Amino acid sequence: MFKNPTPTQVAFLGSISVGFVCLVTIWLLSKLFMVQIDLIVIIMSPVIIAVVAYLIFFNLLQRFIYRKIKLIYKTISDLKRPLSDQKKTPTMKSDIIGEVEQEVIDWTDSKKMEIEQLRKLEIFRKEFLGNVSHELKTPVFNIQGYLETLVDGGIKDERINMQYLKRAVKNVDRLSKIIEDLETISLFESGALNLDPERFNIVDLADEVMDSMKIMAEKSKINLGFKPGAKLNIHVIADRERIKQVFINLITNSIKYGKAGGHTLLGFYDMDKNILCEVSDNGIGISKVHLNRLFERFYRVDKARSKEHGGTGLGLSIVKHIIEAHRQTINVRSTPNIGTTFGFTLRKA
Numbered sequence: 001m002f003k004n005p006t007p008t009q010v011a012f013l014g015s016i017s018v019g020f021v022c023l024v025t026i027w028l029l030s031k032l033f034m035v036q037i038d039l040i041v042i043i044m045s046p047v048i049i050a051v052v053a054y055l056i057f058f059n060l061l062q063r064f065i066y067r068k069i070k071l072i073y074k075t076i077s078d079l080k081r082p083l084s085d086q087k088k089t090p091t092m093k094s095d096i097i098g099e100v101e102q103e104v105i106d107w108t109d110s111k112k113m114e115i116e117q118l119r120k121l122e123i124f125r126k127e128f129l130g131n132v133s134h135e136l137k138t139p140v141f142n143i144q145g146y147l148e149t150l151v152d153g154g155i156k157d158e159r160i161n162m163q164y165l166k167r168a169v170k171n172v173d174r175l176s177k178i179i180e181d182l183e184t185i186s187l188f189e190s191g192a193l194n195l196d197p198e199r200f201n202i203v204d205l206a207d208e209v210m211d212s213m214k215i216m217a218e219k220s221k222i223n224l225g226f227k228p229g230a231k232l233n234i235h236v237i238a239d240r241e242r243i244k245q246v247f248i249n250l251i252t253n254s255i256k257y258g259k260a261g262g263h264t265l266l267g268f269y270d271m272d273k274n275i276l277c278e279v280s281d282n283g284i285g286i287s288k289v290h291l292n293r294l295f296e297r298f299y300r301v302d303k304a305r306s307k308e309h310g311g312t313g314l315g316l317s318i319v320k321h322i323i324e325a326h327r328q329t330i331n332v333r334s335t336p337n338i339g340t341t342f343g344f345t346l347r348k349a
Helices: 007-032 039-080 096-151 161-190 202-212 214-219 240-256 303-309 315-325
Strands: 197-201 223-226 235-239 263-271 274-281 330-335 339-348
Touching: 007 039, 096 161, 161 315, 197 202, 202 214, 202 223, 202 240, 202 263, 202 274, 214 223, 214 240, 235 240, 240 263, 240 274, 240 315, 240 339, 263 339, 315 330, 315 339
Parallel strands: 223 263
Antiparallel strands: 197 235, 235 339, 263 274, 274 339, 330 339
């Protein structure tokens, strides 16, 4: 009953104890001094003293102990909850110690999680800044080298002048693409980029994208196609151009990291209110250690091979932002030397 006593219960227990001690004291004094005391006095004196003791205990507890505990409780509650959802300050009749104890435990756990998250974000921030610096430095350094060579007299050498100018332009294009992709991600994260949802046939869009990428696939000896039963009349509601961008990024990666003679297949599955879209290949695959970070900005599984194929390292990050902007999910499963499958959902029309 009194495992976690309230202030009222503590004051009551204290007053009962004082009253009992008073009763025993009166009885002992009457026996010691052989004094006959009226029964009413014997009963009423402890009662009166107990009532007075209760009031004293209650006020002392409220003023010096529980008032401070309530302040701690309220402070933690205010920090944990928005103003519209804050609890009322507990009364003296409630189990304030138990409530404060639980609040402190919950608050401590939440702060530990926040600190851990902040540490991860700090690591991510440092890596991101390093990656941005590296990705921007490479084309800038190349452009600087080509232009300095031309300024130092190379502009008059017909063997290299146009060649170096074209290389400089190529690096400017790469620099521009990186900045454009970063700006796109920034707009998605800030919520400033609005979608333009419409009803369209997702299979037709996928077929259109694959048709535009046939030359690239043929150069890498990758066969593009649909999984059995995928060519259906499936309509979704989404931003068509953004979803087209998703398919282009996923299929491009599939071709880049595929095996000669391999394939990239698209599948579509009805999931009640949503449609699951999958892009699968039988390429080199991705190790499990990389899967959780695959959608991070500038994260590259194989940096050496990624440089050979070009790209900004922002494609999958943009893909994730596009799908999440549609309030849908994207995931990846992969096994080294067997293949990779990216799957994302869209709202069915």
